[in-house]
Amino acid sequence: MSQANCESPTMDRATRKEGAFPPGSSAPKERTMTAQGNALGNGGDGDASPEGVYYERPETGHVAGGxxxxxxxxxxxxxxxxxxxxxxxxxxxxxxxxxxxxxxxxxxxxxxxxxxxxxxxxxxxxxxxxxxxxxxxxxxxxxxxxxxxxxxxxxxxxxxxxxxxxxxxxxxxxxxxxxxxxxxxxxxxxxxxxxxxxxxxxxxxxxxxxxxxxxxxxxxxxxxxxxxxxxxxxxxxxxxxxxxxxxxxxxxxxxxxxxxxxxxxxxxxxxxxxxxxxxxxxxxxxxxxxxxxxxxxxxxxxxxxxxxxxxxxxxxxxxxxxxxxxxxxxxxxxxxxxxxxxxWKEPLPADATVKPHALPDKPLDPHHYGRGRFVDIKEATLVSGWRLVPNWKPLKGATRKQFVNCPVLEATEPGATLRLKFSGTAIGVLEAAGYDVGILEFSFDGAPFRRLDQFTQWSGGLHIPWAYIFDAELSPGDHELTLRMSADKNPKSQGHAARIIQFLAN
The missing domain is CATH 3.40.50.1110 (SGNH hydrolase)
Structure with missing residues (x-):
């Protein structure tokens, strides 16, 4: 299957897990560079795990009396x-x-x-x-x-x-x-x-x-x-x-x-x-x-x-x-x-024509993802410990059907290193974040390394497709990203793996 087919939008609705939102729980806190504790569902909409039934919180609050x-x-x-x-x-x-x-x-x-x-x-x-x-x-x-x-x-x-x-x-x-x-x-x-x-x-x-x-x-x-x-x-x-x-x-x-x-x-x-x-x-x-x-x-x-x-x-x-x-x-x-x-309540005027919608010259956020694009994983230079898997599928655990038999870049040991040259103000990865993912260390243009814990709340039972943006506010122009696997890992993870499906550049 080609890499483009890895995003083919066809799949059955996922099942859900009881207890995804414990009684009395509140909305998840804002996400930081670590994904630990993120609330994401196996169905992609917040209620997850490979099996079970959705837990419904008690209703609270009403608008009464008109x-x-x-x-x-x-x-x-x-x-x-x-x-x-x-x-x-x-x-x-x-x-x-x-x-x-x-x-x-x-x-x-x-x-x-x-x-x-x-x-x-x-x-x-x-x-x-x-x-x-x-x-x-x-x-x-x-x-x-x-x-x-x-x-x-x-x-x-x-x-x-x-x-x-x-x-x-x-x-x-x-x-x-x-x-x-x-x-x-x-x-x-x-x-x-x-x-x-x-x-x-x-x-x-x-x-x-x-x-x-x-x-x-x-x-x-x-x-x-x-x-x-x-x-x-x-x-x-x-x-x-x-x-x-x-x-x-x-x-x-x-x-x-x-x-x-x-x-x-x-x-x-x-x-x-x-x-x-x-x-x-x-x-x-x-x-x-x-x-x-x-x-x-x-x-x-x-x-x-x-x-x-x-x-x-x-x-x-x-x-x-x-x-x-x-x-x-x-x-x-x-x-x-x-x-x-x-x-469309009024009749369509006889002289109506297709016209372009004007885009404001000034965006709301200059770092919007309006020029977001995939960068092929084959563009990366594999320094050590990484390998290209042409038709990856999980040996253990589930994943989305769009991301089976896809090419991925895979690393499983600490110290594995790759580099990617790109042009833009943002770079990240689309990855399959499963039960054994570790902590990624990343650096731009020789700067000190920063860390990102790939393990999500749902990684234990699902190689969940997850988009991480390492930095969205780089200076415009050419950059080089260095990625390496840390010797540390999330206590809940079973390994030091990473599986990159696409690089994300903006």
């Missing part, structure tokens, strides 16, 4: 009227307000899904462009212009739609239901649907794999992507999330300036707790900051699920948990249907 508890700085009221909607705008304000009433009828797209959920509202609808309403029927923000993909779908009747994310996307769930929804509404359109979901992956890896998993067959017209769940459970910091999401947007619109983008915020219990406290989860706040800056539409599924559960429409068990049941996935697809109804 009154919303006070919001923190990341929520704002969009006007002085008590009847007007709330919105995520990532800037200060806020106090308690009366929940807007609901009303309205079902939408055409939403009715394509097996389970029906009431659609458009009046008083709960956001009146200002680019903000999200409070109503569970309108937990989305239509931003910018989605005319380009509409022209491809409605007029040209040929469109490529891609879905990028972790195991929630890789599963035959909301992605499949959304594809069916589009095909039912536009039966004469020839769609090419791309499944770029890979379990365990997050916004850090996504920009680096965009070309190989989202654009392998050429230009994409409409891209849905979700990583808010995995960014939590992979313990990505706010800075990492911003750099990753900004990297996805800038790189996608470099590869196709006309691409329309929609970002989804899927539900997990941590995000639901934030909603019930009148707050916004840090991962959603970070993703929203980038989405608003680039006028990218967003759908807050975590908020919708929480509001519907607290209204008694269903419970978390029926929804299916972090990895939704068919019922939960259908709810996600129905939400996307309502979003598209709102985005």
């Amino acid at each position: 009154v919303v508890r006070p919001y923190r700085a990341d929520w704002a009221h969009t006007s002085g009227s008590r009847a007007s909607p709330w919105a995520i705008i990532v800037r200060p304000v806020g106090a308690a307000e009366t929940r807007p009433s609901r009303g309205g009828t079902r939408s055409p797209i939403g009715m394509c899904v097996l389970f029906m959920f009431a659609s458009a509202v009046s008083a709960g609808e956001a009146k200002e462009p680019g903000v999200m309403a409070l109503s569970p029927d309108r937990c989305f923000a239509v931003r910018g212009d989605l005319t380009n993909s509409r022209i491809k779908i409605e007029r040209e009747k040929k469109a490529r739609v891609a879905f990028l994310g972790g195991s929630i996307t890789e599963a035959n769930g909301w992605r499949v239901f959304t594809a069916e929804l589009l095909q039912k509404r536009y039966p004469d359109t020839k769609f090419d649907f791309v499944n770029a979901g890979i379990s365990s992956t997050d916004t850090t890896l996504a920009p680096f794999r965009l070309k190989t998993t989202v654009f392998p067959k050429g230009s994409v017209d409409l891209l849905f992507f979700e990583f808010a769940v995995n960014d939590l459970h992979n313990s990505r910091t706010t800075i990492e999330s911003i750099r990753g999401v900004e990297g996805i947007i800038r790189q996608a619109r470099t590869l196709n300036p006309a691409i329309d983008l929609v970002i989804l915020y899927c539900a997990d219990e941590d995000k639901m707790d934030y909603v019930r406290k009148g707050q916004v989860a840090p991962q959603i706040a970070a993703h929203e900051k980038v989405a608003q800056y680039y006028a990218v539409s967003a759908i807050d599924l975590a908020r919708e699920v929480t509001l519907r559960i607290d209204k008694g429409e269903f419970d978390w068990k029926k929804f299916g948990g972090l990895h939704p049941s068919p019922f939960g996935h259908q709810l996600y697809a129905a939400s996307i249907g309502r979003f598209l109804d709102a985005a």
Whole structure:
């Protein structure tokens, strides 16, 4: 199998382990250069191990009596009227307000899904462009212009739609239901649907794999992507999330300036707790900051699920948990249907043409991963102790199907050393971090060595695909990376191994 095939996005949904979130536990702390203690699921969305059942924490907190508890700085009221909607705008304000009433009828797209959920509202609808309403029927923000993909779908009747994310996307769930929804509404359109979901992956890896998993067959017209769940459970910091999401947007619109983008915020219990406290989860706040800056539409599924559960429409068990049941996935697809109804509610103008989306000259973070790319492992100079394994597969433990029979660079003994020359401001590795991985020591251009513990909380039972960025703020230009295996190791690890699938350069 070629190296490109190592990222082929096809795999069954992973099973999950009881006890992934012990009762009373809180969200993982921000990730440092060591991965020890990171909370990452075997399903890539936070609940892991090769076997077992997902542990559901007790529900805590409610929004009762039709009154919303006070919001923190990341929520704002969009006007002085008590009847007007709330919105995520990532800037200060806020106090308690009366929940807007609901009303309205079902939408055409939403009715394509097996389970029906009431659609458009009046008083709960956001009146200002680019903000999200409070109503569970309108937990989305239509931003910018989605005319380009509409022209491809409605007029040209040929469109490529891609879905990028972790195991929630890789599963035959909301992605499949959304594809069916589009095909039912536009039966004469020839769609090419791309499944770029890979379990365990997050916004850090996504920009680096965009070309190989989202654009392998050429230009994409409409891209849905979700990583808010995995960014939590992979313990990505706010800075990492911003750099990753900004990297996805800038790189996608470099590869196709006309691409329309929609970002989804899927539900997990941590995000639901934030909603019930009148707050916004840090991962959603970070993703929203980038989405608003680039006028990218967003759908807050975590908020919708929480509001519907607290209204008694269903419970978390029926929804299916972090990895939704068919019922939960259908709810996600129905939400996307309502979003598209709102985005495309007016007739397509006769003179509408495909136009490029303008990218801001100044990025939010100058160290975003918008130029992220894979560097072939064969580019490395193997000094000692490393070997190229042409068709690696684990002798013990599981891994993702995308990363079996792939070429890897493997070291198993302390002192093993390699060097890599590269150009850019960032360098890292995509690796299979299994039960026997050790501590990597790395140096740039002869500087003192630093250390990175490859062992994750889930390495004991899974060679988990993990993206490590050694340094994202190097000076522009040419550099040389030196990697060597330390004589030290994590006490939980059974060895001093490293298995590099790709180098990541930006």
